[in-house]
Amino acid sequence: MSASMAPSSSAPGLPAHWRRPLALLVLTLVALLLLYRETATAMVAIWLRSDTYAHGLLVPPIVLWLVWRQRHRLAGLVPEPSPMAVVLMLGAALLWLLGDLVAVNAATQLALTMLVVLAVPAVLGWQVALALLFPLGFMFFAVPIGDFMMPRLMEWTADFTVLALRVSGIPVYREGQQFVIPSGHWSVVEACSGIRYLIASVTVGALFAYLNYRSARRRALFVLVSILVPIVANWLRAYIIVMLGHYSGNTIATGVDHLIYGWMFFGIVIMLMFAIGARWSEPSPDMTLPLTATGGASGRFRPAVLLALALVVLAPHGVVWGLAHAQNQTPPQLALQGSLQDGWQMAERPSPDWKPAFQNPSAELFQGAVKGDQPVGLYIGYYRSQNAERKLVSSSNQLVTYSDKDWAEVGAGTASAPWPGGAVPVRQAELRASLVGSAGAVRLLAWQVYWVNGRLVTSDVLAKVHGALSRLLGRGDDSAVVVVYTPIGESAARAQQTLAAFVQANGQAIEASLQQTRQR
Structure with a gap:
């Protein structure tokens, strides 16, 4: 066989030193999703039924694209399993266990995402994980967490709307999240909190900042703007809707119109935010230039690390199985013991x-x-x-x-x-x-x-x-x-x-x- 026909590791395609580690990573991720399939399917169900978290359906494809666009840069790194990442996965597994024991979906879903993210340094090493820091961090936008902010956002929206109405010369009587003006009654409900606008803005804003800026300062500033703008925009949206209803005799900006006008206003504000942000965009790094390994990475295969990883992801299920068999499954019978006291x-x-x-x-x-x-x-x-x-x-x-x-x-x-x-x-x-x-x-x-x-x-x-x-x-x-x-x-x-x-x-x-x- 001539030299020109001999196989070469420099041929186009996956580098030889990446083949086994990448296969192990894929197997690890598949095993995680199978073992924690109830948590994963619960996340997908929330994405499908909730407008607030529907963006979660796009997060995994976006992460894969962000990784793919760096494939040439990653080729120069040497994957190697990390014991420290496995230790961190143990903490994530414990969080999942505690969340499962008390049926906290947010905790179990966050823990599963942490396990998926930490699987990368556990199998491929910290140099690879640091090169993929943003794509891995972006995975956390898939976790449907944010409802805890809703009461506070509703209160802020009601505070601003009532204040703006009074400044506009309209008398307002308020109780809780409900208020009355001369033309009718209004309530600040979940849809008025602006949580949908906020989460959507931060998700897209973080991606925009990563793709358009190289300076950490500019990225952080734009993300901060993407947090503040939707909050203030939602306050203005609520005020404008009430004013439209007031001056139209409640013939517009109510019912479906309420939501349509709200999304139109939000869309215009966000487009302006991105248009202004694009004026300070910086050139993108050259994704064809490979990174070089540092610190003497050897690329050794470490079965002990991978065995520890397997034990970590399996252990919570063993604990849950044992506790489930010790749980009292008898339907409870509740009744007040004895008679009421002290004349009641x-x-x-x-x-x-x-x-x-x-x-x-x-x-x-x-x-x-x-x-x-x-x-x-x-x-x-x-x-x-x-x-x-x-x-x-x-x-x-x-x-x-x-x-x-x-x-x-x-x-x-x-x-x-x-x-x-x-x-x-x-x-x-x-x-x-x-x-x-x-x-x-x-x-x-x-x-x-x-x-x-x-x-x-x-x-x-x-x-x-x-x-x-x-x-x-x-x-x-x-x-x-x-x-x-x-x-x-x-x-x-x-x-x-x-x-x-x-x-x-x-x-x-x-x-x-x-x-x-x-x-x-």
């Missing part, structure tokens, strides 16, 4: 048309009580064998949902409940029925607290932490939400006294009922 008697619930919006509890107790002229309602939502569809702490579990047309939460804060074992901090909310400003609107004062692993906690985060610890210790995931409420009659202070009297007298019976249910 069973009675009809006050405001029977209202109920806390906690989704899919395993068991519920909802009843009323009265002492003299002091009525109280008690709601307990009990959760066992929690999963994505049935869990205690969730963004969809609220005293009143934003979409509720009959009730609204018009005030929120904290209070101290005199529980028999000592004072317990609780969430306090003021709820209002009917329309804003209605003189005869029914108002309720509600206290809410979580019962997790025998502890009373107020924080969503602490409820999740105690739930995860309870499962890890083999005690199951039984937990509950306890809500007591009473009508606000003459004053909120008297309503607080009524709730305090009921909790002090009957808190022990409530806890005993929860403990009894847990043991069944």
Whole structure:
């Protein structure tokens, strides 16, 4: 065979020293997606059903394109497995385990993305990962996280809109996220938060900055602009829509028009932002010039590192399997143990048309009580064998949902409940029925607290932490939400006294009922 016909590693195509590592990376990624397929399919389902996170469908193809355009630069690097990356993957696996134990989709999906990203340095090494720093970081835009910002964004939108209306000379009466002007009633709901605009802007803005700038300062500045512009633009959008409705007698900028005008305004603002940003674009680096390996990378195949990687990604599933078999699967039977104390008697619930919006509890107790002229309602939502569809702490579990047309939460804060074992901090909310400003609107004062692993906690985060610890210790995931409420009659202070009297007298019976249910 002549020399001209002999195979050569310099021939066009995949370099020889990349073939085995790249095959191992593909196998690792496929194994991750198969092992964590429930988490992966949950992410895809959110992309498909949510307008806010629909961009997630485009993130993986964009990442692959960003990697492909650097293929000539990567050819000069020498892939080598990294033990430190495997250690970091262990942390991501632990995060996935904790998220799965308490059914926090955001945690499991973030952890899966971390595992996918860290698989690159684990198999190919840190030099390759650093060369692909932005594409790997861009993967995190696929994680559907952001709903936690919605209440704050809604509050800011309402604050700005009301202030702008008053500056414009229009009188406004506001309660919570609802307000009244002479021409009608308006509410700031989820669609008004601007979360869709913000996430879309930051995602596209980060990609634009990476492709158009080389300076880290310019990139960071443009990303900051892509955060601020949609927030302010959403405030202006809300104000303009209210003004259009006001001056048109509510014939335009309502219903579907509301959304159409909003997206049109947002599209114009974002196009202007990119047009201005393009004026300071910098030349792109030459993607045909290969990078060179530094630090004496050897390209050695390290079976021990890959074996450790396999154990790391498998371990959480073994723990989940073992805990699932120890979980009490019996449907809980919830009932108040004994009779009410200190003169309280069973009675009809006050405001029977209202109920806390906690989704899919395993068991519920909802009843009323009265002492003299002091009525109280008690709601307990009990959760066992929690999963994505049935869990205690969730963004969809609220005293009143934003979409509720009959009730609204018009005030929120904290209070101290005199529980028999000592004072317990609780969430306090003021709820209002009917329309804003209605003189005869029914108002309720509600206290809410979580019962997790025998502890009373107020924080969503602490409820999740105690739930995860309870499962890890083999005690199951039984937990509950306890809500007591009473009508606000003459004053909120008297309503607080009524709730305090009921909790002090009957808190022990409530806890005993929860403990009894847990043991069944």
